[in-house]
Amino acid sequence: MEIGIDSFAAARQTNGTALNGADAIGQLLARIEHADQVGLDVFGIGEHHRVEYLDSATAVILAAAAARTKQIRLTSAVTVLSAADPVRVFQEFATLDLVSQGRAEMVVGRGSSIEAFPLFGFDLDDYDALFAEKLELLLAIRDKERVHWSGKFRPALTGQGIYPRPLQPQLPVWLGVGGTPQSFVRAGMLGLPLMVAIIGGDTHRFRPLIDLYRNAGKQAGYSPEQLPVGLHSLGYVAETTEQALEEFYPGYAQTFSSRARERGGAPVTQGQFMAQTGPLGALLVGNPEEVAAKIMRHSEALGGISRVTFQMDVATLPHQKLMEAIELLGTRVAPLIR
Template identity: 40%
Template sequence: MSEAMNMMDKLNIDPSEGLQFGVYSLGDHLPDPVTGTRVSAEERIREFIGYAEAAEAAGFDFFSLGESHQEYFASQAHAVILGAIAQATKSIRIGSTSTILSTSDPVRVFENFATLDLISGGRAELVAGRASRVGLFELLGYDLRDYEELFEEKFDLLQKINQDRHITWSGQFRAPLNNAEVLPRPAQESLPIWRAVGGAPASAIKAGLAGVPMVMAHLGGTTSVFKSTVDAYRQAARHQGYDPAALPVATAGFLYTAPTSQEALKDLYPHVNDGMKRVNGQGMPKQLFAQSVDPASIVNIGSPQQVIEKILHQHEVFGHQRYLAQIDFGGMPYDKVMKQIETIGSEIIPAAKKYTATKTEELN
């Protein structure tokens, strides 16, 4: 059985159980735009742990936390926080929303996540990304002009470390390794390593050629627009000799539900708009955001039934195995996030899993 075939088992992906659901946080630490207040960094980190505990109780399959190194974030040491989450949970799989591999040493990244895997009893995953916010390059001593080359070299090295206990390797951006033994080894045979991609097909093609799972993140747009990225990923995998059906695809984006779509838009918009202004320097136009409730939009905002219908449509278009919901961005109050987790767990996940589950006869 190939590594790609093993990946479905590693991630506990069973098509007969339907689409997997996860919660993800970027680790932002923003003020509530409604009240103007902001919790302390200590409290914010404890919120991440609370989210994971609640997600596990609500029946989610996965919880992930991002890494960022700038103002308005509290998850610079995301692997440390994930270690605390591993101790606070028992069964939910845990990992990075995106570990910024371009500005990290793959040896240290592997050491951290192999250790996390041991703490969690074999539940750790790693999503490797290139960074959409680039201030960390200067902070951590890297040249932004090497953006693409840094990631590709380090991603290749991380995969080699994951596959082999002893490594002999040389590259452009770090000292060579000569029969180096990288320890500890994870509880799993090897770490599940995903590649994070945006909407453009180029990075998806590289993920497909490497035969690794893909997480496709999105801020907005129609579901149909993103189909070309998923198709390009699977075509590249097939070209390289991998079975695309054995390579998991995850999508990730905003989810917010309320009794009506109008309430959902009204509740979420201030958080998204103000948060994006502070983090990216540019807010979200209100008219553009209002389009999120359209059935064709890839953003899952609306009543529980509307969100279910959109997720089912996306699954029909993409045939993906996991969906990751971002529900805490922009200073969203803790109690509101916990309510979202409860509602998603009780109303959305059961229905979505029921209608995306592959019948036994379809698997044969």
């Protein structure tokens, strides 16, 4: 099982202070470099177009990280493909693959944050149709240097060459999903690796959806080895569970209460948070031994997972705390799981 981290390049700290953008990016690159040094397998950068995050140009951050790392794989988490041009997305990540000497990946999705749609002039009524068409084109470009293709939302391609080509024979493309059954089935039918974002609820309840994915893949002729499942979870590791809970909760509550207000919901309570950190809850917060054990329980409950990535940005923790958590993930959690 691969262990990694996903980041949204947060530009605020728990006390609400906004970081200087250059300082925040510099700290993020230091964290990616540290993750590489302690032996973590993958680092992902999300895509948002909001004031609190600096990740709107994902491939640029990953390319800067590629120049400072040696082994760790570098991926998006996720690329909002519905609001992007698949040609440019492929070119950016193929270039990243060259810069990183074959360590680039991407996770593509429809986007749970919808600010990219009005920003780039797309209609939310076309939410799924946009993604289906653009995914088809992206995979066609990945498979062939010259593509003949036509669709509804983009001008046709009539055999133009798409360059550069990546170093890897086939650039890895994962499909990022939330809780929509059709998305799980689509990933299986296409034989794409699945990255499931589980940010709340009981993790084991996603098993029927993952079974949909595996069954769809099997019916499409793919082997189990061609259908890996990854888990994107909110989490944080400290020396003791008490410390981890105390440090993670304030920023977590602040972030999700703010999102709830945007959508007309209620603020987060500490009781809800504690329930999510329990044996069945989605949050991976605790000491290294407890977190490793919980990951293994999640893997068993979901029929086996191949990758787990920790999302710590939602707690807006200080840089030093994140560096310490990365150290624990690499030197204690990952070895226990392996």
